[in-house]
Amino acid sequence: MNYRAVCSSCRKEHEISPAVWRCPTCGGVLELADAPKFDPALVDRRDRSVWRYRHTFPVPPQTEPVSLGEGETPLIPAEIEGRQVHFKLEYLNPSGSFKDRGTTVMVTALAASGVKEAAEDSSGNAGASFAAYAARAGIRARVFVPAAASGPKRAQIEAYGAELVPIPGPRSKAAEAVRQAAADGAVYASHNYNPIGLAGLATTAFELWETLGRDPLRNAWVIVPVGHGSNILGLARGFRILQNSGLIESLPRLVGVQALAVAPLWALKTYGLDGLGFVAEGETIAEGIRILQPVRGDAALTAVAESGGDILAVDEEAIRLGQSALARLGFYVEPTSAVVWPALMEVLKKAGKEDTIAVLLTGSGFKSTKQ
Ligand SMILES: [Zn+2]
The missing domain is CATH 3.40.50.1100 (Rossmann fold)
Known part of the structure; x- marks a missing residue:
């Protein structure tokens, strides 16, 4: 599947794969280019997950969601x-x-695009969320984390079966490492860059x-x-x-x-x-x-x-x-x-x-x- 994104730097609009993490023209940060309306009549009340609002998502209606029942929090x-x-x-x-609300849509789009392996960088929560949904989708996940990230988050990422890559130094070093992996050909499933x-x-x-x-x-x-x-x-x-x-x-x-x-x-x-x-x-x-x-x-x-x-x-x-x-x-x-x-x-x-x-x-x- 492709979706419409617009570059925040050069303002060029792209019909683009969810596996692409930045503007192909200038490398800028992508934004969603859609402008959906919210129609209460289209909310699927039988679905308790965020997918009940799927008419506002840039994902084709027939796509099978990769969901763990996220959303509808008290x-x-x-x-x-x-x-x-x-x-x-x-x-x-x-x-x-809260990351699960975004991850479910991103991983659904990646899975629908045939992605089988992807990398992410995170101080913990986004990595854990990505690892969970990747496991659910059968996507092999690699998660770059700062070596100092808290133990329970790291344990959680590994429990889902993701490969954990600890990077010494501050959070920004983990981001650099995953961008290098992306430059070497990995799909960068970034919760920050992917809109x-x-x-x-x-x-x-x-x-x-x-x-x-x-x-x-x-x-x-x-x-x-x-x-x-x-x-x-x-x-x-x-x-x-x-x-x-x-x-x-x-x-x-x-x-x-x-x-x-x-x-x-x-x-x-x-x-x-x-x-x-x-x-x-x-x-x-x-x-x-x-x-x-x-x-x-x-x-x-x-x-x-x-x-x-x-x-x-x-x-x-x-x-x-x-x-x-x-x-x-x-x-x-x-x-x-x-x-x-x-x-x-x-x-x-x-x-x-x-x-x-x-x-x-x-x-x-x-x-x-x-x-
Ligand atoms: Zn651009």
């Missing part, structure tokens, strides 16, 4: 500082993180709309960790589709949260280009968003600005306290996911009394538990 209210806040339990997806997964990540927005309804989304905030920007861009795509379909009037404010130790998007948003001068790939317990050069950084900043939202950065102590505070509410998440807690405290100060606040809890605490 939205649980809790009272915080006297306000109702909705927590979306994305860590309950099949491999323990197809964004169609799956958009389903979080559809679920929020279905659960909360049209009016609560009129003045809403959605808080989410941001590394490369795929989750926030998935949300932006979903809410834009709903808006273009006449189902919501205004876009919810998207609030992306970074760890202060590695906060390129926050620095750009707060200080402009000068801000990049003091951005470093510092140590953080939020390993999943330890990203110095976000692949979709510009697009993420644009999406945040269009939504009237913000990018926040939080320090290590606040992340630790956040993880503990969330656990005391019954939400067991990894440190990367806990960055949303101090951000929530900021949003509660700014949000109107009647505003709706939703927080995405992206990855399971089981993935970071010390063994």
